[in-house]
């Protein structure tokens with residue numbers, strides 16, 4: 001099934017306890033598109049870069065079947081830039097710099113062929129742009145998933161709340177769920193957030209897994225314990241790409257299938273963190289992904305005594 005995704009396509013400077021990487025490829029949309037390309041081949045990207053973004057990186061995405069007709073290249077301007085530094089536990093990070101550059105004046109244009117996409121992934125970027133994409137859809141999508149972060153809650157909470165009214169699934173981390181809802185308990189946070197629009201809430205908790213809320217139901221997916229987490233950048237976007245990619249490929253949005261989608265998202269995120277930037281996502285194989293899924297199944301497989 002067709003999948004439309006919007007989000008940043010960016011350069012990142014990353015500092016972790018294991019090293020530094022400067023001006024590496026990043027961006028929410030980049031991670032989402034790469035990850036979803038392992039599940040479905042009808043992916044449309046809507047985003048913007050400057051003329052500093054390497055053409056071969058765009059070609060790599062096209063080769064994976066990702067349609068870039070909705071990716072604008074602005075001559076004479078710079079791509080979105082983000083710099084972050086991870087703390088020793090790798091679960092928390094500080095944003096050191098965010099330069100919107102081309103994103104500041106971006107008017108998204110959804111290609112004609114993508115206007116009836118059944119699955120829409122509103123990746124992390126300006127809430128107005130997320131709304132602008134939804135406004136251009138000619139048919140109501142089967143599922144709209146939105147990812148965002150504290151940066152947008154700090155500067156654009158009103159616009160974010162407007163777009164949330166039109167979203168089926170919201171994916172945020174635990175701190176962001178607390179910021180959005182004003183509640184510390186994540187169960188109470190869900191009660192507040194469901195009143196804002198989303199029918200499902202996924203709370204990402206880094207190395208502590210993810211929670212899926214729907215009505216009164218809660219499902220928990222662990223994160224795979226890894227010996228080494230090299231760079232967590234993009235794990236949330238990779239999770240979102242695996243989640244919606246799997247749902248689009250199966251075209252089944254039942255709660256049962258969403259549970260599987262959460263595990264696929266977690267499995268893909270577990271690859272992402274093994275190397276800097278997108279490096280681990282560039283040439284995964286289907287058997288590698290299947291093996292990782294089995295590792296997740298084994299991790300939580302137990303039986304009660306009779």
Ligand code: AMP
Pocket residue numbers: 008010011012025026027028081082098124125126149151152232233234235236237238
């Ligand atoms: P994640 O680690 O999944 O939260 O995503 C990290 C990616 O998000 C990086 O590659 C950044 O380029 C991108 N990013 C950082 N800040 C923002 C922001 N405010 N809006 C959109 N994308 C961002």
